[in-house]
Amino acid sequence: MTPAAPTVVDAGALWGVEGLEAHDVLGPGGLATALTSPERLVSTLERLRDERGFTHLTLLTARECVPEDAQETDTGGVDLVYGLSRHSDHTTVIVTVPLAEDALCAPTISCLWPGANPLEREVYDLFGVVFEGHPDLTRIVLRDDFVGHPLRKSFELSPDGVSAEEVLAAAATHGDILPDGASPEGPCATDQLSPFAAAALPGDPELRSERLILNMGPQHPSMHGVLHLWLALDGEQVVAAQPTHGYLHRCIEKLCEARTYRACTTLMDRCDYVSGFQTELALMLALEELAGIETTPKADYIRVLMSELVRITSHHTWYAAAGLDTGALTPFLYAFIDRELIVDFFEEVTGARMMFNYLRPGGVKDDIPPASAARMLDYLKGFDRAVDEYEALLTNNEVFRARTRGIGILEPRDAVAYGVTGPMARASGVDIDVRRDEPYSAYDRIPVNVALAEVGDTFDRYTVRIAEMRESARIARAALEGMPEGPHVAEGVGRVIRPPRGAAFRKVESSRGELGIYVVSDGGPQPWRLKVRSPAFSNLHVAPLLLEGLRIGDVVAVLGSVDVVMGEIDR
């Protein structure tokens, strides 16, 4: 089938906003794009949000300006890229803000969307764009004394690394990053104390108590890899929390710029290593849209099957961790016994257990062996019984309920403001699911029942994921049973793909939420810019809100329910 064309916003809805200029529609799929200037950025986005209903900030990134001429090296600046989407009709609009090389400066929008705060830090870190009025504009994935902004095309690592003078110069300017003339009181000046400042406040003066600063992680058994959580404690109680990450930053986005599109697939597996197919799928959708490649019906079904199976294994991992985080050992082993069976299936189909490299432009690498498909179908038929067993271990366990109910409540308002998606948003009653809202691959032929909860506490996040496991098994079964005959990959897709100039942004519903790939092509064989919109990144940065006032034991329970995968957050 042809790649589903994203809905084009009608001009009236979009251009009715003052400050937005009409802009070429980039890419054959026709993402609605608009152009504005830094001065008008905040008011434009605010009006889009309040008057047009674009409440969800789905993308905030930057790209180097694509030069007119491939030989030209001086690119002349950076474009900020904001993606907003609207839940009423599931449209996405991309607003670009061109910045000239000598004025890489824009106002922050973290007053409109608090979730923009860490995203702007990432853009500052990788592109060097300064956001005026940002409450805490520091590096986020690279180390604090890093010199340079590596996603700029002009960035070069000197052969013998960074010199000592450069490090010293950076250290001297650290904390003073605003360029001359820029006022620290931007349009969004905030009176909110950063967690660090709040914790510097003394404890109870009468008790003469002190705050205990605890650095949880990056080496800690329940920090899901290498998350570093900075906690200010009053006894056992959390006064302030701040996640620090970047320990697993492997420059995946930069590496993609030096690889052909096909070679990027293997890097996608390494983003979200717990559910690799989904990131691969997002890349394939964006690439197929950009290059106009069609997939076969069978490939669509296989992609859905793999996405759902990998969602089950991801939720298995989450369930195991949720048990361990609350102190229960047994759920871990129960989940991993079942996970093993599905991972074996992956191995039979793709040859790999985690790093699949299975999706191809126009289809998938190999067909599913009939014997494996039959075995998997048998397994899925009995899957509900396995989930019943998981539930018997935790759901009605009095201690588990006492530990999770009413703990870490995420208000739906905050979920939207922080760009929280996936099971975490659905647990708070925010009814979004890319599979249903913007169906891709074969999801338009296999209906998805979206699991919702009401309150948004740790227990609700648990029940939503448990319901999703059952639903995923049902979808996977439907995909296996309804799989059409035919080739598993489209014919005639070249080895080296050179999509026309343009940009595409496609989303999939990953195990953690809305995972998007924004890819820009300059017409060459390699992506000019490839950005992974990481759901876990946004979900993690809402955690300080949830953790405040809880106790140490709750911190791990709540973080477990956020289900972070550091590979995807740091990239």
Next chain:
Amino acid sequence: MSDVTRVLFGIVVLVVIVLINTVVVMWVERKLLGHLQSRLGPMRTGYHGALQPFADALKLLGKEDLTPAGASRTLFLIAPLIAFAPSLLIYSAMPWVEQIAGFSFDVGIFMLFAIAAAFPVGILVAGWASHNKYSLIGGFRSAAQQISYEVPMIIAAMGVVMLAESMKLETIVERQETLWNIVTQPFAFLVFFIALLAELNRVPFDMPEAESELVAGFNTEYSSMRFALFFVAEYMNVFTWSLICVLLFFGGWSGPVLPGIVWLLIKTYALICVIIWIRGTFPRVRVDQLMEVGWKLLIPASLLNLLITAAGVITGTFGLVVAELAAAAALVWIVSRIGARAGDRTREAALAARSDAASGGAVSP
């Protein structure tokens, strides 16, 4: 044999018996927990991994004995000994059967609690001396927990003392030959058993070493034999307290046909299996919930038990059993709801606040 050599010989025999049982407890825990979790547990060292505890000990012996920089060195080094000593010393007051015992105290049960009370001192010292925040929190948690749970534990045991009209452990066991205390004192047993899990730092009350929160709690910085001392002390305590529980509630060494010591061990290991079973099933409670259960529930419950037992001594066994069973059922009902109830209230409050806000201006995604 002079008295001194006889005592020394007795001590050596006792220590060997206790250590052998500790090793068996470790093995039973690994195997049983393994099978509860659909796996086999250790299989390679000896018959079904029977030599695994020895392999562990050898491995730990070969490790470097580290003292962290900034630690309070002397305290850090002696803390494991402070924790280990009472675990072993408690056997000086422990009767095994009529013939085998340490010293026979007239206030034996009092002696047991007095010695056991020294154990958390070692943990607190270890947590303090390690110069590590996780250790410190673990040590504090341990001190708070053991103080909170010793009170209901001792008061619950007083019910048994009232029935036996003696604090002497031998007498308490003899009085149970016709009817075990578990029948006449189920409520006291329930309180005692919950407090015992907390006293042992066992799931669901393993707060001091909560590995997902505090890395390893008070023993985070310990390695080599010093870690092994804590480890052995904990398993020894599991055996000790199961034994005490059997003496107080399950008729001790009384039983038909088989010799007393066999009955004692059968009952003790059955209880240990229950403790392991609980570990395989339950998550960990939170520290404030732990305190809440201890102070708001178990202490009043143990006092109520004293009242019921006193009334029961006057009215007779039947009335006592009925009242105790009713109280035990009520306790189970309350314990199973106490934690989630607070959470449910928070949930309702959050929803109510949300609907209030929504009437002012709807929040839609």
